[in-house]
Structure formats: structure tokens, C-alpha cells
Amino acid sequence: MNRLTFFLLAALVFCALSLVGAQHQARTLFVALERAQAEEKQLDIDWSRLxxxxxxxxxxxxxxxxxxxxxxxxxxMPGKTQYLAGVALPAFGAAASAPAAEDSK
Structure with missing residues (x-):
């Protein structure tokens, strides 16, 4: 009978310690969840403000x-606008062929 009592006592202590560990882990995870939710709310507020x-x-x-x-x-204002007359810019294709024509001379 002593061995059975000792085994049951050891099993009871083990179960009690694992229960305490599980509760501690649950509380730690709950606190982390609350922090994450608070951060989410703050980020939503910042996003709306931005x-x-x-x-x-x-x-x-x-x-x-x-x-x-x-x-x-x-x-x-149309009265202050100055327009330049007589300035002609070469076309894009003509500008590329003009230096080649000058080099051949």
C-alpha cells in the first residue's frame, strides 16, 4: 500500500505542477495578445490619420x-506672358541625322 500511495502522491504533485505551468503560460499568452491588440488599434489610428x-x-x-x-x-497672367518668335527647334529625327551629315563633309 505504501508504494501505491507514494506513486499517487507523485502523480498528484506532477499534475499540480503541470497545471501551474499551463496557467502561467496561458496568462503570458493572454498578456501578449492584449499587447498585440493594443498595438493593432494604435496602428489603425495611425493609418487613418495618415x-x-x-x-x-x-x-x-x-x-x-x-x-x-x-x-x-x-x-x-496673359498680359505678362512673353512669347518667343522665330525660334525653331529641329525635329527629333532631323537632330540625330544632322551631326552625321556634318561629319561626312
Missing amino acids: QYQQSALGKSARIADAARAQLKMATV
Whole structure:
């Protein structure tokens, strides 16, 4: 009877220790899950904020304001526009053949 009691006691201690280990592991995994969910919520908030900023920065009125303020650009006025007359640029194909013709002379 002593051997059976000792074996059952050892089995009981082993089961108790494995239960404590399983509970500890479950709590550790739960804490990690909570942290991951909190990080996910924060990343979703950041993603929404970045999408809003991208849409706000892409508006043409904001781009025009930045061009005037930072780059000192002005809108085009027909009265101030200067057109150059008499300047003829050679065509793309003609420009490539012109140096070859000059080399043969």
C-alpha cells in the first residue's frame, strides 16, 4: 500500500505542477495578445490619420497656397506672358541625322 500511495502522491504533485505551468503560460499568452491588440488599434489610428493627411495634402488649393508662400510662384497672367518668335527647334529625327551629315563633309 505504501508504494501505491507514494506513486499517487507523485502523480498528484506532477499534475499540480503541470497545471501551474499551463496557467502561467496561458496568462503570458493572454498578456501578449492584449499587447498585440493594443498595438493593432494604435496602428489603425495611425493609418487613418495618415490617410487623412494624404488627402489634405493632395488638395489643389493647398498646393497652390504652398506654391505661392514657399516657392514665391505667381499665377500666369496673359498680359505678362512673353512669347518667343522665330525660334525653331529641329525635329527629333532631323537632330540625330544632322551631326552625321556634318561629319561626312
